[in-house]
Every structure is written in structure tokens, then in C-alpha cells.
Amino acid sequence: MTTNTLTAAPVTDAAALTGKRRIAFASYVDENYLPGFLTLLRSLALSNPSVCEDFVVLYDDLRPGSIARIRALHPRIVLKRVNDTHYDAYKKGDQDNYLVRKAYFILDVFRIREYDTVITLDTDMVVLGDLRELLELREGLAAVPQFFYGQHKLNSGLLVIQREYLSDAFCAKLDKCGRSGDYELDKHDQGILNAVLDGDFVRLDPRFNFVKRRLSGDLPVPDDTAILHFTGRHKPWQGGEAGYSQAEDKWREYELSDAAFQAAYLESGGGLHHDLVVHFGIPHVQRTGDVEVARKVAAAHIANGDYQDAVDILSGVRIPLDEAWPHEVLGHALMSVSRYEEAKAQLLLATAAPNRAATAYARLAQMAWVQGDHTEALRYATAGITVDPTHRPSRLWAQRAAAVPSQERGSAEDQLAHVAFYMDRQGNAGDKLLPETVRLAFGPDTTSRRWHSVHAHRLFDEAALERVNARRGLVIGGGGLFIPDTMPNGNSAWQWNVPDALLNRIDVPIAVFAVGFNAFDGQSYRANRFRESLLHLVERSAFFGLRNHGSIEKVRAMLPAHLHDKVRFQPCPTTVMRQLVAGWQDPAERDDTILINAAYDRAGLRFGHDYAYFLAQMAQAVRDLGKFGEVKCVAHSLDDEKIAFDLRREHGISMPVIPMYDFENDEIRDLYARTKLVIGMRGHAGMIPFGVGTPIISLISHPKMAYFLRDIERPEWGVSVHDRHLAARLVERAKDLLADHAKTVADVHGRQQELWKVTEANAADLRVILGS
Known part of the structure; x- marks a missing residue:
């Protein structure tokens, strides 16, 4: 087996690659406050029906039955037992009062390390309105100032905590303050936080922590209240308190049986x-x-x-x-x-x-x-x-x-069969170009004289098997064929609709070529069917090449150890386009343009709660990038035009749109070769321009983008769509790449040459395998 030139980079968790924020809610819950917490969960779902993030339950004494009741109300409960003895060393106003002792346990939230943003909610709260604004916060530690004490002190019933505070260093500050007693002892956890922060927190509108005391005298709850907080000794589930009946009526709206709650949620809009x-x-x-x-x-x-x-x-x-x-x-x-x-x-x-x-x-x-x-x-x-x-x-x-199928002109014994996703007119430009480019990796003739087309999405039946076995070999690829939800089928659970029984009867050599494992961050293959089909495919293949090392690691993890070495690196042939197209000439001059591509398929997985932020940052970036060239939107598919529409509607920015989905393959290559820089979110909005020698910056919303940049040892050419300073980083990196454009293009050529060495080495093996 041929060794690959580029070294495999260590594969990182998908969230670390995409930068997608992990958000969680959190509460400390015990048996006394369980009724309040159950009502809180119901109110959160009914008031924010589109929100479902992890909910961390900090606890020390919950019974199994209580935990079951909690789990019935939320599908993503994460239980974390508090380190209760840790707070015994804290100085307290009443060391023997068990409620005082438990008041500190919520500080365990700062010991959570799995999330980028944690929103704490006291169990005596009820959610009445939209919390989207809290989910979009990205900076600092945010809270509502105390009602009685002015803007300098926060009320700790609601905290929006960003990752920099979820740290050992901040926990050390809390511990030092708690053990010294240098805080308002009767304010417990809130006293410690105010002493440590000393007013340094992001102020939220009072509607996000509207304390009951504002409604003394049985005042009505304001319509814009997002979270109502029943501060004080008397809780609604314990009988309540005189003078607050209208507030308590709001709480009781969510005091429902499980059956009534489920029906209420499912009848929502x-x-x-x-x-x-x-x-x-x-x-x-x-x-x-x-x-x-x-x-x-x-x-x-x-x-x-x-x-x-x-x-x-x-x-x-x-x-x-x-x-x-x-x-x-x-x-x-x-x-x-x-x-x-x-x-x-x-x-x-x-x-x-x-x-x-x-x-x-x-x-x-x-x-x-x-x-x-x-x-x-x-x-x-x-x-x-x-x-x-x-x-x-x-x-x-x-x-x-x-559509009239093309008439094959070659004899079967001279042809290779090719399983691929053959894109229709006005389909994704990258997928349109890909089958031809794969064929170029096997020789200059990409026509039906040498190739027999097998559409991956068509059922592979007895007739298809007979046609393939009449050829001299079968090539499968490229592209992200390992994805479960593009033309799903029950035969393989990936894009090629092939039953195992027919796959096992293919008697010509099989080469899997530059296929990608294309699951998004947050998307998974849940059925065993994919694993079983994958196992059969690897066992039957004479060559099994995946287009990045990230995909290699993902696939190897699904295979028995004895098959791991069969899985090798084969870059996507679009990344070495200059080497494959006969008579290729690099452009003598380039257009003074910067092309931007954004993708909108599976937008929730790409952007999470950050789309409005992304759009605002791109608006600033487009303005600033205009200093270096004309900025245009390049649309690989019709949906990609959305960024131009949204920028104009939300930010008043007009950007010309290039409908690449209508282009022929030569036009796609030519446009990307003539521009100065491409900033793209789709995989092929990075790989195709790179392949024709054009500098790129990837907008990373999918792990595959980071996989590719790691393979070419240029991770700095990528910026997460969630980056806190997205616009500034994009502009800075664009400026760096354009400052000495010739040098940058030479670097692209050099990186491409490494991928070409791998492709040439694999080609030598494939000539032996396929007899060409």
C-alpha cells in the first residue's frame, strides 16, 4: 500500500472544529424546590417552543422518582451531583441552616466545562416570554441588577455565563471570597458573586428577572415580562403570599399534569x-x-x-x-x-x-x-x-x-462503471462539476466512451448489477456520499441505494474514490444499517479512499481493527484541478473581485442561535472587504442567494449575485480561476477555487471545511461562522492573503502539489487494480 505524503492531523471534536456554541440551561434542584422546578420546565417549553438545549440539573438529594418526573418534562436533562462538602469551608451567616448551606450549591455551575454559554434559572422562576435574546448573548457574565440596590449589584436568580467565567481561575476567586467571608453573608451565593464581580457584569433588562416584590399590592404582571421570579420565603407551590395573587395566577398556568402539558405543547403553533x-x-x-x-x-x-x-x-x-x-x-x-x-x-x-x-x-x-x-x-x-x-x-x-439518457458509445469491456450523484440543471454547482472531475483523475476521457454512469440515488437492482459486472471495474465517488438524509434509503442508509446482497455479487474491482463522511456537527447516523453497509463496502473494495483525514477517523471508528488499514487518504480531485484539466493555463490576469458563498441547507445545524449575529458580521465584512475589490455573492445553488437578500433587507447592503448553478463546468472553473479571493461556506466553494489556484478563506459551519484546511496544513484559512470577531478576522485574513497575492497563489500551488503527490501515488495503485 502506498503511503500518503501529508501527515494526518489529529481529529478534534466536531464542535471544536466548527466553533458552534454549546448552550445549556442550569438549575440547582432539591426535593423541597422540585415542584417549582417542574413548573419552570413546563413554562420554558410552552413559552419558548422552538428552544431545546441541554438542561443541567445540579442536585444532591433527588430521589429516583423525582429524577424520572424531571426527565419526563425535558429530553435533554444532564444530571450533575454537586460537590456539597466543597462549600463547608465557606463562611456563612448561619452555618447550621440547611437552606443556607444549599444556597451555595448553584456555584457549582462555574465548574461546568462542556458548554460555551450557561443560563442559570432559579427554581422559583416561571418563564413567560421569549428568551432568544439571552441565547444570542456572547460576551461577559450577564444578569439583571438588583431591584433594591441599584445598578452595581446583580440578582443571581438568572445568570448568562460565557466560557471565560466557566474556568478554574474564576472558581478560585469564588472560593477565596467564600472562605474569607469578605462578602454580604446573608446574601449567600449572590453576595459572593457581587463581591467578586464588583459591578463588572452585563446589565440585562429587568423583564428577564422580574422579581415578585415589584408587584406588591397585587399589581398585574407586565405583558413584556420574560421571566417572573418569586423571591422571598413564600413560594407558590407552598401556598403563596397575600398581595401577589395576579403573579401567582401566572405561575399556576403552568402547574399542569404531564398529560395536559404534553397536549398543550403539541397544540402550540x-x-x-x-x-x-x-x-x-x-x-x-x-x-x-x-x-x-x-x-x-x-x-x-x-x-x-x-x-x-x-x-x-x-x-x-x-x-x-x-x-x-x-x-x-x-x-x-x-x-x-x-x-x-x-x-x-x-x-x-x-x-x-x-x-x-x-x-x-x-x-x-x-x-x-x-x-x-x-x-x-x-x-x-x-x-x-x-x-x-x-x-x-x-x-x-x-x-x-x-431527460433523455446519454447514449453510451464505448464497448462495455473498455468502460468503468461510475456511481455518483449526477446533479440536474440548476442544481448544486459543486455536485455538477464533481463527477467529471473524478473521471479526470482516471484519464482525459470523461465521456460515455470510457464511462458507464450509475446514479447513486437509483435503486441498484439486478439489471444494474448485470451492467456493472459487464464493465472492467466500478468507481464510487466522490463527494460526501456518506450522509444519511440526502435521498434516504433503507438499503444502505447512505446515498448509494444498494442492497447488501447485490453489493456482494459485484464481481469486478471496486474503488471507493474521494468519498467524504458528511455528517454535520449535531447530526449522526443512528441506525446500524449504515455500519453494516459500510462494513460490506470496505470488505468488498479493492481501493477505499476518503477525501480527508477527518472522514478517515470517523469511518475507521465504525470498522473492526483489521479493516482500518484499508481506509486511505484520497483528496477530492477538485482540489488538484489544475493538474487534471488538459492544457490548463493559469490566468494571466485576475478580476478585481472577492466572491462570497454562504450555504443554507440544514441552517439550524450550521448556525444554531447565531444567524442574526452571522449576518450582521457579514454585513460589516462586506463593507470592509470592498476596499480590496468588488464583493459578489456566488450561488452554488438557488438557496445560496439568501445571503444577498438578507443583507439587503436587514442591513441595506446590495451585493451582485452570480448564479453559478446555471454554469457549465468550464464556466465554473474559469470564474473561480479569475477571481482574487473566495470566501466560501460550502465544501466545494473552498475546494474548487483552491483546485484552480485561487486563495480561499473558509466560513466554517461544517467539520469537513476544517478537515480540508488541516489536511493542507493551513487551518488559519478558516473562520468559524460563530467566531466572536468574525468580521474583523475575515477582513484581517483577506488583507493578509491579498497583500502579496502572487506569494499567496504560490502557496496555494505548493499546498496543492502535496495533494497531487498523494493522488498520483494512488493512481498508480488504481491502474493495477482496474487494469488500466
Whole structure:
């Protein structure tokens, strides 16, 4: 086996690579305050139905039954037992009062190291409004100033703590203060924090910690109150206190049984978080058989890539014949696990309702195309257009079904079969260019004289097997084919729709070439089906090359040790484009432009709670980058134009849009070769310009971007979309790269040469394997 030239960089946790903020809520909970905490959890879900972050429960004496009640109200509870004896050394106003002793336990939150932002909530609080502003905070330690003591002191009932305070150094300051007693002893944890901070905290609006005492005399709770805090000795679950009935009525709105709470959440409007829908919906459906809730749960499962779970929840209820939407969702789920005949029956039922018919027909068209029936696919797609002439998916499937397949001109024994994702017109520009570029790595002829195309998303059946076995070899790749939710299927659980039995009957050499493990940070392969299919593929392959070392480590972790050495490094051929295109000439001159690309697929996984921040930073960056050249938006897909629309609407910035999704392959290469700098979020918005010799800066929202930059030993060419100083860093790095542009281009060429050495070495092995 040939050794690779570039050294594998150590693989880091995905969050560390993308810079995505990890956010958690936290509370100290004991048996006395358990009723308050349960109400707090209900109010958080009902007031912020789209929010579902980890909730850290600090505890010392909770019983198993109490923990079960807590878990029933939140799917992401993280239990952490406090180090209670640690605070025995603190000087206190009343050393023997157990409530005083427990008041310090919340300070254990500063010993948490797994998160970038932690929001603490006292258990005598109820959430009444939107907390988005707190989730977007990125600097300092934030709190509401005390009601009675002015702006210098904070109320510690709500804290928004950033990572710099979740540190050993800050904990040492707290310990020193607590042990010295140099603080207001009767204020406990709050006294220590105020003594240590001495007024140095970010002031929040009082509506985020609106203390009950503001409502003395039974005043109404202001409409804009986000969090109501029942400070004082008398708690609502203990009978309350005279003079605060309107406040306590607000608290009691959330004092619900589990069944009533689940129903209330599931009846909320749009924007429900899929984890909460699943967590509350499953017991609700089991208890009631509610078809509409089962549909919501199934849709949430599908959004999360849990297709079999979606099938199971809807198969467990009786769906009336005239309930089109549940039939459509069940059909979608069944199609996604390759139960095609059952899916067809469900989708046909869904076509009876005008408001669901177009979507159902488009799915029927898709399924017919997957199974190789173009005539039926076109019939269904046409029916979808007839129902709704504006229905884009139906139009896309009609175009795909009506496309005339290219006539193969070579003899089978001279051809290689090529499994790839063949992109349609107006599809992702990177995916459009990729199959041709893979073929260039095997020789200059990329036409059907030498290649037999096998679309990865088509069902690989007996006829396809026969055609492949008639060729002299099979190449699979490139691109991020190892991803679970792009054209999902139940045969492999990755993009190639191949059953194990047929994979095992391929009798020509198999080369997996420059494939990537493309899971996002926060996305996972939950089914064993992918692991089993992957194992068969590696065992059957004569060559198994992945496009970055991050993917190599991820895949090796799923394989037995004896197969690890079969997995080798093969860079994406787009990164060595200059070496592959016959007669390539570097541009004599470049346009005075800087191209920016942003991606919006799976936006929640890319941006988390930081999209508004990202957009504001990009607005500043575009303004400042204009000093170095004309800044344009380059759209690999239609959705990529969103950044231009949002910048104009939110920040008044106009940026020309280049519709690269309409470009031919030569146009894509030419545009990227002629610009001075590309700032891209898509993988191929970095790899393609790099491959044609253009400097790049990657906007990192996916681990694969960081994997590539580590492989070329230039991690400084990447900036996380979550970076606290995103605009400044982008502009600074752009300035550095453009200052001596010729030198930077030479550096790109040098880095590319290292990848080319690996590709050439692998090519020598492949010539032996494939007999070319």
C-alpha cells in the first residue's frame, strides 16, 4: 500500500472544529424546590417552543422518582451531583441552616466545562416570554441588577455565563471570597458573586428577572415580562403570599399534569422543536391514538433522519382514509426505508386531498424514478404540476424523468462503471462539476466512451448489477456520499441505494474514490444499517479512499481493527484541478473581485442561535472587504442567494449575485480561476477555487471545511461562522492573503502539489487494480 505524503492531523471534536456554541440551561434542584422546578420546565417549553438545549440539573438529594418526573418534562436533562462538602469551608451567616448551606450549591455551575454559554434559572422562576435574546448573548457574565440596590449589584436568580467565567481561575476567586467571608453573608451565593464581580457584569433588562416584590399590592404582571421570579420565603407551590395573587395566577398556568402539558405543547403553533415534539408526542400518542400528533411526531423523526421511527409511530395509529396529510408523511417515511409498495399505497391515498396532492405526486414521481420507471415518474410529476402549476418539486421530477439518457458509445469491456450523484440543471454547482472531475483523475476521457454512469440515488437492482459486472471495474465517488438524509434509503442508509446482497455479487474491482463522511456537527447516523453497509463496502473494495483525514477517523471508528488499514487518504480531485484539466493555463490576469458563498441547507445545524449575529458580521465584512475589490455573492445553488437578500433587507447592503448553478463546468472553473479571493461556506466553494489556484478563506459551519484546511496544513484559512470577531478576522485574513497575492497563489500551488503527490501515488495503485 502506498503511503500518503501529508501527515494526518489529529481529529478534534466536531464542535471544536466548527466553533458552534454549546448552550445549556442550569438549575440547582432539591426535593423541597422540585415542584417549582417542574413548573419552570413546563413554562420554558410552552413559552419558548422552538428552544431545546441541554438542561443541567445540579442536585444532591433527588430521589429516583423525582429524577424520572424531571426527565419526563425535558429530553435533554444532564444530571450533575454537586460537590456539597466543597462549600463547608465557606463562611456563612448561619452555618447550621440547611437552606443556607444549599444556597451555595448553584456555584457549582462555574465548574461546568462542556458548554460555551450557561443560563442559570432559579427554581422559583416561571418563564413567560421569549428568551432568544439571552441565547444570542456572547460576551461577559450577564444578569439583571438588583431591584433594591441599584445598578452595581446583580440578582443571581438568572445568570448568562460565557466560557471565560466557566474556568478554574474564576472558581478560585469564588472560593477565596467564600472562605474569607469578605462578602454580604446573608446574601449567600449572590453576595459572593457581587463581591467578586464588583459591578463588572452585563446589565440585562429587568423583564428577564422580574422579581415578585415589584408587584406588591397585587399589581398585574407586565405583558413584556420574560421571566417572573418569586423571591422571598413564600413560594407558590407552598401556598403563596397575600398581595401577589395576579403573579401567582401566572405561575399556576403552568402547574399542569404531564398529560395536559404534553397536549398543550403539541397544540402550540408553528416552530416546535423536533426533540420536544418527539419527547412529548410519543406518550401522548400512546395514550390517545391522536393521528394528528402522530403525524407531527413522524415529521419530526423524518427531519431528524429517524425514518424507521417515523414509520413505527404512524403505523401504530389508525389513519382515516380521508386524512391525507398523515398518509403522505407515512408514505414519505416508508419510501425513506425502501418499502416502496407500501409507500405508494399511502401516497396515492394522499393525492385525494387538493392541499396535499402535489407533494404526494412529487414523492410518487421520485419513487418511480428511483426504481427506474421514467414513464410513471413523468406521469406522476405531470399530475403534480396539474394540481399546482407552481409546485417546484413536481417540475424538477418532470425534468429529470423526461431527460433523455446519454447514449453510451464505448464497448462495455473498455468502460468503468461510475456511481455518483449526477446533479440536474440548476442544481448544486459543486455536485455538477464533481463527477467529471473524478473521471479526470482516471484519464482525459470523461465521456460515455470510457464511462458507464450509475446514479447513486437509483435503486441498484439486478439489471444494474448485470451492467456493472459487464464493465472492467466500478468507481464510487466522490463527494460526501456518506450522509444519511440526502435521498434516504433503507438499503444502505447512505446515498448509494444498494442492497447488501447485490453489493456482494459485484464481481469486478471496486474503488471507493474521494468519498467524504458528511455528517454535520449535531447530526449522526443512528441506525446500524449504515455500519453494516459500510462494513460490506470496505470488505468488498479493492481501493477505499476518503477525501480527508477527518472522514478517515470517523469511518475507521465504525470498522473492526483489521479493516482500518484499508481506509486511505484520497483528496477530492477538485482540489488538484489544475493538474487534471488538459492544457490548463493559469490566468494571466485576475478580476478585481472577492466572491462570497454562504450555504443554507440544514441552517439550524450550521448556525444554531447565531444567524442574526452571522449576518450582521457579514454585513460589516462586506463593507470592509470592498476596499480590496468588488464583493459578489456566488450561488452554488438557488438557496445560496439568501445571503444577498438578507443583507439587503436587514442591513441595506446590495451585493451582485452570480448564479453559478446555471454554469457549465468550464464556466465554473474559469470564474473561480479569475477571481482574487473566495470566501466560501460550502465544501466545494473552498475546494474548487483552491483546485484552480485561487486563495480561499473558509466560513466554517461544517467539520469537513476544517478537515480540508488541516489536511493542507493551513487551518488559519478558516473562520468559524460563530467566531466572536468574525468580521474583523475575515477582513484581517483577506488583507493578509491579498497583500502579496502572487506569494499567496504560490502557496496555494505548493499546498496543492502535496495533494497531487498523494493522488498520483494512488493512481498508480488504481491502474493495477482496474487494469488500466
